[in-house]
Amino acid sequence: MFNNGACRCSHGGACGPRSETEAPLSDNAARYATIHKDPSSLAVPPNLADYDAACAGFSWKVAHRALSGLPNGEGLNIAYEAVDRHACGPRASRVALRCISKAGERRDYTYGELAASTNRFANGLRSLGMDAGDGVFVLLGRVPELYVAMLGALKMKCVVTPLFSAFGPEPIATRMEIGDARVLVTTETLYRRKVEALRGRLPRLEHVILVDAEEPGEGVHSWRKLTQTASDAFEIAPTDAQETALLHFTSGTTGRPKGVIHVHEAVVTHFATGLYALDLHDDDRFWCTADPGWVTGTSYGVIAPLTHGVTNIVVEAEFDAPTWYGVLAQERVTVWYTAPTAIRMMMKLGADALKDYDLSALRFAASVGEPLNAEAVVWGAEAFGLPFHDNWWQTETGGIMIANFASMDIKPGSMGRPLPGIEAAIVRRKPDGGVETADVGQEGELALKSGWPSMMRGYLHEEARYRKCFAGEWYLTGDLARCDGDGYFWFVGRADDVIKSSGHLIGPFEVESALMEHPAVAEAAVIGKPDPVAGEIVKAFVALKLGFAADEAMRKELLGNARKRLGAAVAPKEIEFRANLPKTRSGKIMRRLLKARELGLPEGDLSTLESDER
Known part of the structure; x- marks a missing residue:
């Protein structure tokens, strides 16, 4: 995978000499120097083999053509691209979701079965009188019904909001108030403990669907009864790519949470970034450890892998190193997307904890959630035989914007380089409200030129707050960074953390x-x-x-x-x-x-x- 040369990494590759444009390294400079990649030696040829050529030839219009679109040219719907187009073709019998419970039990859904299940839920919503644009909130752990509910609601053109099941009553109620929730899908325990007493604050909440109850009561429905009698045939209505599909919440330093609006066109970014940043191939077994209550768990734990037709591994249990290593080994996971916190917890246990697990199937590992320290990147190479590839994005961007790609050299500690189709710059705000571009190596605010498909379309009910995020055509991220002479971006901190x-x-x-x-x-x-x-x-x-x-x-x-x-x-x-x-x-x-x-x-x-x- 890596060029020959001196290196302490267990993969036997090389950490080559440091470029003069790189960020300062520790005294142990050789250990944190650039990890050089040789694309020709990779076991699976990377989707992005030539970065400059890919960027030069890229257009979002062409990227859009990689997806099917609804039949008869009736628009673009996320759920159709993720499920139905595969269910109608040769991938119908392929496992789409492998859901592993806390007890270790496995439940598989092929693409054909997932299409039928999501159709039944969509028909169940229709029977309750739901319309396009209605808010469907999902408060569940990583169980099969979470994924069926999200995709089925997207087929109905409802606006989907997944919530963390560990949220307390107040944050749940606040988000449902802001998001005008009309339907909630949850368990009986979560409903009784966290929602029932607050329904007086939620006048628009008409229906609660409990996945584990048979006789819930007035306005509260049984998932089984709702879906069991529903047809497994459903025709998605014409869907404008700019119709709202997802509402994610993100907390600011002050004030109420912000409801970030994303549209069905976002699926173009999900597919493209799955192709380039996560290097997904047709026969991959993919595992994103993030909960869909966080945008990563939706964009890359649900949508991106399914649009690529791969097998998506879903693990209900929270982090436990032996459990996670067992999943990687038993499921022969090939591409793994996880978080720095989990990596640091694994580092605590040391590389010896991996010795009893066969992880030879794993060919690509990536991380997101916060900047990944150089130490963690190098530790990945030493412990797993391949480094963790950090990438950067936000709830507002909807998808990965900057990444360390499978084929490219890694500078440990760097966020990487922008995705094809993404123009990033380091800017400084001017008194007149505009921005000016910073010089190479200078710190400033990371900005992205508007126009990618998953760019947020607004903060719900907060237009003024949304407008403050832009200076002309530039989206101002609020993150401070610098860009070196090789085009790699380095995170410095949040503007309000400096x-x-x-x-x-x-x-x-x-x-x-x-x-x-x-x-x-x-x-x-x-x-x-x-x-x-x-x-x-x-x-x-x-x-x-x-x-x-x-x-x-x-x-x-x-x-x-x-x-x-x-x-x-x-x-x-x-x-x-x-x-x-x-x-x-x-x-x-x-x-x-x-x-x-x-x-x-x-x-x-x-x-x-x-x-x-x-």
Whole structure:
């Protein structure tokens, strides 16, 4: 897979010399240098073999033609592209979904069976009087009914919103209020515990469908009874590509969650990025570990793999290394899309935990959710025999925008290069509301030129908030980054996370990456702490790996290493040890929550909080 040369990676490849345009590396420079790829030696020829040629010849109009479209030219519907076009062809008997329960039981749906099941649910919605544009919310774990409900509702042209099943009552009610929920699909336990008492706040909620109840009551229906008598034939109505399909919620630093609107045309991006960024091939067995309550779990845990007609592995259980390694081995997973948090948890256990598992089928591994530290990229190569390919995107972009591709050199710590069809730039805002492009290597705000199919079409009920995201044709992401001379982008931090200390602008990710290079560190998060002299000083919160003591000697060692690595102006002045760091369910460390607690400020929206051990 990699060029010959000296390297510590277990795959036997090479970490070649570092380019002068790369971000600074640790003292152990050879270990973090560019991982050179030789596309001709890959076991499966990559879909994107020549990056420059692919970008030069790409157009979204041509990408659209890779999909079928509804019969008789009646538009574009996500569910048709994901299910029905395969069910009508040679993939009808191929396993589309393999759902593995917490108990390890497997339940398969072929594309033909998935088409019939989603048709029955669509007909069930029709029998309840649902119309195109009605809000269908799905509050379930990663069980088969979640996927059937989402796709069936998309066939009905309803607006689908998947919710995290671990949400509490308040965030559920808030999102259903904002999204004008008319239908909720959930379990009896979740409904009784989290929704029933709040129905007075949800006047538009007419129907609740329980997947595990037989006689629920007035306005509350049994999934089995609703779908069992429904026809398994359903004709999708003409669908304009610009009709709203999905409503995802994302939390800002202040205020209520934002409802991000995506349309059926987004499926063009899902397909194209599955092809190029995840390198999906026809016979792949694909596993995205994200929950569909997060946009990754919808775009790449449901839509992208199904549009490619591959077998999509769905695992109900949360992270547990032996379980996950067992899935990779037993299911012969070939392409794996996971999160930095999970990777760091695996790193805690060490590479020895993998020795009893045959992972030889795995050919490509990718990560998203927050920036992936260089250490994690290199560890992937050492433990799995192939590096983790980081990529970058947002709820607002709807799909992967910047990625490390299967055929291209990896610069550990970099987000990679823009997808074909995506024009990215580092810009600085001007007083007149416009932007100017930053020079190579300079930090600024990451911006994307508008026009890709999965670009959000608005924040629901918040037009002014939506307009503030744009400067002319540029979408301003709110992420600070830099671009090197080779066209690789490097994440610096969120614009509202950047620390200004003694005139220096310090990106949290850079400091966190330096801390992560120490063998004792499992996770790190950095904030700016007010200081009367410097304005702010850098404070780090650190979680250690098992077997390391959180004592004063360790604190001094980490401070000294960081000072040596980063210099006195950038290195943290304080370190606080924590058992774990607070994270969203998508795996992002919540720096703003750490800062609010440090300063005694309001903690804000905690609806996406997954773990929080103080």
